[in-house]
Structures are given as structure tokens and as C-alpha cells.
Amino acid sequence: MYRKIRITVVSLVIIVVCALSSTTTLSYFTDTDAKINDFTIGSISTVLAIYDDVTGDGKRPLDVNRYPLTTGEQNDIPFYLQATNSGNVSVYQRFRVVIPIALASMVTLDLSDMDDCVVETAPDYTCSNADYIATYNSSVDNTYAEYYVVSKNVLGVGRTTSEWPTTSIHIDGNFVADDSGFACENDSNNCVLGIRAYSDAIQTAGFVDAVTAFENLTETY
Amino acid sequence: MKINRKTVLTTAAVLGVVALAAGGTMAYFTDHETKTNEFTIGSVDVTLYESQLHRVNANVGVYFNSDEASAQAGNYHLCVPYTYQGAPYVNPYCTPNIAVSTDLSGVSAWQNGHVRAQNVAGQQGSSQRGVFSDEQIRTDATGTAIAATATNPGNYAGYVAAEYQNLVPGQQVRKFVYVQNDGNSDAYVRVKVTIPANVANLVTVKAPHTPQEPSTPAGNMNIDGVELGAYLTETDTTNDAGDKIMTFVYTSPLKPNEMTYWSPITTVKINDNVKESDFVGLANNGFGITVDADAIQAGGFSTAAEAFAAYDAQNS
Numbered sequence: 001m002y003r004k005i006r007i008t009v010v011s012l013v014i015i016v017v018c019a020l021s022s023t024t025t026l027s028y029f030t031d032t033d034a035k036i037n038d039f040t041i042g043s044i045s046t047v048l049a050i051y052d053d054v055t056g057d058g059k060r061p062l063d064v065n066r067y068p069l070t071t072g073e074q075n076d077i078p079f080y081l082q083a084t085n086s087g088n089v090s091v092y093q094r095f096r097v098v099i100p101i102a103l104a105s106m107v108t109l110d111l112s113d114m115d116d117c118v119v120e121t122a123p124d125y126t127c128s129n130a131d132y133i134a135t136y137n138s139s140v141d142n143t144y145a146e147y148y149v150v151s152k153n154v155l156g157v158g159r160t161t162s163e164w165p166t167t168s169i170h171i172d173g174n175f176v177a178d179d180s181g182f183a184c185e186n187d188s189n190n191c192v193l194g195i196r197a198y199s200d201a202i203q204t205a206g207f208v209d210a211v212t213a214f215e216n217l218t219e220t221y
Numbered sequence: 222m223k224i225n226r227k228t229v230l231t232t233a234a235v236l237g238v239v240a241l242a243a244g245g246t247m248a249y250f251t252d253h254e255t256k257t258n259e260f261t262i263g264s265v266d267v268t269l270y271e272s273q274l275h276r277v278n279a280n281v282g283v284y285f286n287s288d289e290a291s292a293q294a295g296n297y298h299l300c301v302p303y304t305y306q307g308a309p310y311v312n313p314y315c316t317p318n319i320a321v322s323t324d325l326s327g328v329s330a331w332q333n334g335h336v337r338a339q340n341v342a343g344q345q346g347s348s349q350r351g352v353f354s355d356e357q358i359r360t361d362a363t364g365t366a367i368a369a370t371a372t373n374p375g376n377y378a379g380y381v382a383a384e385y386q387n388l389v390p391g392q393q394v395r396k397f398v399y400v401q402n403d404g405n406s407d408a409y410v411r412v413k414v415t416i417p418a419n420v421a422n423l424v425t426v427k428a429p430h431t432p433q434e435p436s437t438p439a440g441n442m443n444i445d446g447v448e449l450g451a452y453l454t455e456t457d458t459t460n461d462a463g464d465k466i467m468t469f470v471y472t473s474p475l476k477p478n479e480m481t482y483w484s485p486i487t488t489v490k491i492n493d494n495v496k497e498s499d500f501v502g503l504a505n506n507g508f509g510i511t512v513d514a515d516a517i518q519a520g521g522f523s524t525a526a527e528a529f530a531a532y533d534a535q536n537s
Binding site: 029034041203 | 264408424509512516532
């Protein structure tokens with residue numbers, strides 16, 4: 001009898017152990033901790049303004065209608081350029097004045113306010129003052145003649161370029177008023193007779209100076 | 222009739238036994254001793270610290286200020302004994318009474334995680350070999366933001382507020398992570414860094430201290446003879462959402478109160494060739510990088526890989 005009970009108990013134990021091993025899993029102590037950091041991306045943007053009068057109390061936006069052109073005479077259109085950093089990072093900034101190649105021999109950008117700079121359109125011409133470096137050259141495809149006026153100074157967020165690297169556009173007496181090819185499209189406010197002004201900007205991070213920075217910029221027209 | 226004495230005693234004993242059997246209680250000498258064993262339960266508890274400090278970029282010298290007293294006061298780096306490639310390294314600037322120069326021309330201060338200094342001989346140096354302590358890392362990693370100045374590195378929160386904003390291509394910022402075992406059991410730990418899918422190809426989280434970075438010879442990175450490759454492993458995966466997940470497993474368990482020595486990552490970089498237009502549509506004009514630290518008891522496992530296989534099975 002006793003032996004029978006003992007066998008029964010052993011059997012029950014075995015059954016219970018088998019049941020446990022088939023349905024339970026060993027668990028482990030664990031822990032976790034987490035952190036998240038947010039990064040934001042910089043934006044680069046400048047706003048170009050062109051004025052025809054910067055004297056007195058205010059600056060007057062250029063209106064080409066005030067300056068009707070006269071064939072046979074030299075025409076001067078006031079052309080003061082200014083850019084404001086409207087992005088959220090400091091930038092190197094430059095002005096780019098693009099002249100259709102057909103006009104290039106008749107049009108020059110006056111840089112005479114830049115200290116020793118003179119009006120000059122020789123290829124690879126360059127001059128500078130304390131704040132700007134100006135160069136003149138033709139585009140690679142010879143479609144345009146271009147003035148580059150690069151600001152030497154970093155333009156901080158919300159800041160405006162210092163005054164005034166350009167003063168006017170000269171159009172000599174050989175010019176014949178002709179809408180074809182010289183008109184500004186879409187009533188653009190940066191265009192005078194097909195001559196367009198742009199403000200280019202590039203991040204300062206990664207560049208030792210403005211000239212180096214703009215070597216890396218792809219131009220748009 | 223003569224009664225035998227022996228008979229009397231025997232009779233009395235018998236009567237006594239009979240009496241006891243009929244209604245009395247017999248007392249016994251006894252004794253009792255008790256022992257109690259207290260059992261405690263182990264615990265696994267880790268804290269993740271994010272810091273601007275790279276463990277081995279501590280300046281073991283002094284920060285030179287206008288006078289020696291200020292220099293001593295401005296010395297926020299401990300002179301911790303450090304073993305480099307198996308040999309003790311003692312920095313010659315790590316002395317309490319070093320003469321300082323009053324000429325600070327050309328000496329920059331705290332910059333990019335390094336401290337520059339100039340001694341009386343006019344020699345300039347920066348980031349002499351040295352080690353940031355666990356306490357320095359914890360201090361840097363916690364608290365409200367303290368902005369960096371010329372004489373104070375600030376803290377991580379201050380660094381994030383200043384440097385994690387308005388990033389442009391090519392720009393990289395510091396990010397070091399450490400895990401401390403705050404439990405009372407040895408634990409294996411791992412760190413997982415998640416880069417969201419929408420910027421996974423635009424941003425690089427640098428992990429130079431693993432075998433996956435061939436430019437870092439393992440022999441240059443070892444602590445007391447333990448090469449880095451044996452200290453940390455990296456596995457990169459992509460989840461179903463396209464997020465890139467970098468998983469770093471520390472191959473040796475952390476003891477209670479121990480902090481990981483190396484950070485598995487060093488910087489977050491905006492890739493050189495990205496355009497501003499690549500980031501159009503980002504919520505809040507940015508992205509978040511998540512770091513997770515996981516830990517599991519070391520007991521019962523012979524390797525970290527085995528431990529985290531069990532961790533993942535348990536948490537799946």
C-alpha cells in the first residue's frame with residue numbers, strides 16, 4: 001500500500017514538473033532609458049532691393065519709368081543695390097548683375113563709389129574696397145556679361161549689406177531702344193532693359209572666406 | 222515481616238509512574254536556537270547620459286588665466302591617471318603649482334571640446350591627454366542649459382541650445398552618450414541610435430570607435446590593454462519604417478555604479494552634398510535622433526549577444 005502511494009506521489013510530481021517546463025519561461029530583469037534630441041536645419045535666403053535714390057530720409061525703389069532712354073546720348077540709371085539676410089544662418093553674400101551679351105558693349109555698371117574702382121569692362125577685371133570685391137567677366141556660354149560684387153563681410157541674420165557698391169548703370173549713346181531682347185519679362189523688379197540683378201548667398205560654415213565660398217555656388221538665372 | 226528497602230523504593234517509583242500516568246506532567250530540559258537569512262532581490266536600472274564631453278579629450282593641464290589663482294579656480298578638469306596603450310601617461314602640465322603666463326595673446330579658450338593653454342615659456346597646447354571622470358560627464362549631462370563662454374564650457378543642454386539649431390551642409394555637432402548601471406546587479410548594456418527615415422540619407426551619426434570605422438586602428442584605442450574592438454560592437458539595421466538603427470553592444474557587463482567608458486558615437490553631421498530642398502517638409506524644420514539604452518542582468522548569460530537575444534525575446 002505504502003509503495004503504491006509512493007509511486008503515485010512520484011508520478012504526480014513528475015507530471016507537475018513536466019507541466020511547468022512546457023508552459024513557463026524564465027524571465028530576466030531588464031531596464032531601458034531613452035533620450036531624444038531635436039535638430040533644426042538652417043535656411044539661406046536674402047532679399048534684394050534696388051534703389052534709385054538713397055539720399056535724404058529714405059531710400060526710393062527703382063522705377064525705370066522715371067528714366068526714359070534717349071538714343072544717341074549716354075543714359076544713366078541710378079542703380080543702388082542692397083541685400084538683407086532673411087534666413088536663419090549667417091551667410092556670405094554677393095550681388096550679380098547680368099547683362100545680355102548683345103548689350104554688353106553698350107552697358108557698364110558704375111562701381112565708382114567703391115573707392116579706387118572705376119568703370120571697367122575688361123575681361124577678368126577686378127577691384128575692391130574695404131567691404132567688396134568686384135569682378136567682371138562673361139558667362140561660360142558667352143550668353144551674358146556679368147558683374148560680381150562680393151561682400152567681404154559675413155552677413156548676419158537680419159543684417160543688411162553696407163552701402164553702396166554700385167551707383168548706376170551707364171548705357172552709352174550707341175544704344176537703340178528696341179524691345180526685342182531687352183525687355184524685362186513678367187514685370188520683374190530686378191530688371192532694367194533685360195539687365196538683371198541677383199543676390200546670391202551661401203553658408204559661411206565650411207569656408208574660410210567669401211571668395212572661396214562662392215567658388216562652390218552654382219548660379220541660376 | 223521485614224520490609225526490604227529496595228522493595229520500598231521500587232514500589233514508590235512504580236507508584237510515582239502510575240501517578241504521573243494517571244494525571245501529572247513531566248518537565249524536560251530543552252533549548253531552541255533560531256537563524257534567519259535575509260534575501261534581497263537584484264535590480265537592473267540604468268541611466269543614459271548625453272554629453273558634449275569625449276572621454277579622452279580632457280585637458281589634463283590648467284586653464285591659463287590672468288593669474289595663477291584664477292587659473293587654478295578655472296581648472297575644471299581632473300588630473301586622472303590614464304593608461305595609453307598599456308603605459309601610464311603623466312601629463313607634465315598636470316601639476317598644482319605650475320607657473321602661468323600672463324600673456325594670453327593668441328590663446329583661444331574653450332573651443333570645440335578642447336581647452337587651449339599657454340605656459341610661461343610661451344608654448345601653446347590643447348587637449349593634453351587626459352580623461353573626463355564619470356562625475357564630470359554626469360554633471361555636464363544634467364541640469365538646465367549653461368551656455369559656453371571663453372572660460373567655461375557650459376554643459377550639454379547649453380551646447381544643444383546653441384549648436385543643434387540651423388544646421389547647414391557639412392556642419393557637425395558633438396554628441397556623446399554614456400550608460401551608468403544604477404542597479405545592484407551586473408548588467409549587460411547596449412545603446413541604440415535611431416535616425417528617422419526622412420533624413421537617414423541626409424545625416425550621418427559618426428561612430429568612429431568601432432571596427433566598422435577602418436580609419437581608426439584598434440591599436441590606438443584601448444584602455445589598459447583592452448582593445449576597443451573587444452569592448453564594443455556595432456550593427457546597423459533598418460526597420461520597417463525605413464529608420465536607420467545603429468546598435469552598439471558593450472561586450473562586458475557593467476558592475477553596479479559603473480559607467481561605460483567609451484561613447485559609441487561622437488558627432489551628428491549634415492552630409493556635405495545635401496541641398497536645402499532635401500529638407501523641405503520636415504516637421505518644425507528639423508528632425509529628432511533618439512538614443513535608447515537597454516540593460517539586462519548579466520547573471521545567467523555568458524556573452525552580451527546571448528543576453529540581448531533573451532532581452533529581445535522577452536520584449537518582443
